[in-house]
Amino acid sequence: MIAPTGKTKRRRVIAGNWKMYKTQADTRAFFSAFLPLVDGVTDCDIVVAPPFTDIPAAVEAAKGTAVAISGQNVYWEKEGAFTGEISAGMLVEAGCRYTLIGHSERRQFFGDTDDTVLKKTKAALAAGLTPIVCVGEKLADYQAGNTEHICQTQFLGSSNSLTPEEFSRILLAYEPVWAIGTGHTATPEIASAVHKFLRSCAAARFSESLAANLRILYGGSVKPDNIKGLMAQEELDGVLVGGASLDPKSFASIVKDWPR
Ligand code: PGA
Secondary structure: OOOOOOOOOOOEEEEEEOOOOOOHHHHHHHHHHHHHHHOOOOOEEEEEEOOHHHHHHHHHHHOOOOEEEEEOOOEOOOOOOOOOOOEHHHHHHHOOOEEEEOOHHHHHHOOOOHHHHHHHHHHHHHOOOEEEEEEOOOHHHHHOOOHHHHHHHHHHHHHOOOOHHHHOOOEEEEOOHHHOOOOOOOOHHHHHHHHHHHHHHHHHHOOHHHHHHOEEEEEOOOOOOOHHHHHOOOOOOEEEEOHHHOOHHHHHHHHHOOOO
16 A cells, blocks of 8 residues: 655644534634634634534624534435435535534434445535545444454545545544543544554545545544644644533634644
8 A cells, every 4th residue: 555655734624523512602602702712823724513503603603713614414415305404505505614424423323324424425525515524443343453444444435436526625534433522532643543544545545645635633532631642643634522622711722732
């Protein structure tokens, strides 16, 4: 496999996934506290993914700032009899620029598969959204040494039939399931090794230059006290933060407090 040099400078991304937390009032309160704290940060992309019902309040609050709003999930059809689903066009209309796709909680509890992740990714791209496609192995797979196999299958299953142009517009998030919400962060070295492996898969499937430009985020118990070590790794192009993104101060310190 080709080993990319990693010398390409990739713009970092700090993304928060609120999961099913916060009301609209909480959303407004979060942004009133958060925005002044990150004012002036221009050297990374900042993304917040609130629940669907909070999106208009988040978009309104973040208007004119560098903070972009993301969906947490999307459906692949444009419209139709799909009770409970939201289309990519609807997310765009609501003001989203990103959407998470295939988060491990969607894969575990709501039936997302590599196939549906691919359909969602294509639909999101067609609507002009930047998909943040999530992959990651469960604890048993990690313990059995199957991390690379699982991640490769999910990654290529989720991106195999993307055109190179489509592929160039996705972000990938490596989120080991055993690290999500558990307080057990992957060490910077573990995360970095998996990112490197995923990048080599991208080089083999697409091209070395597309792989070198692919931004890969790490997620799983990212906190203000471990952000420095994680972001010091050249292979980590950013983070996807769950719990610690709910508090404006802790999320702001994750946005700001790493070696530039
Ligand atoms: P966590 O969640 O930071 O609370 O572990 C990360 C995620 O699920 O994206």
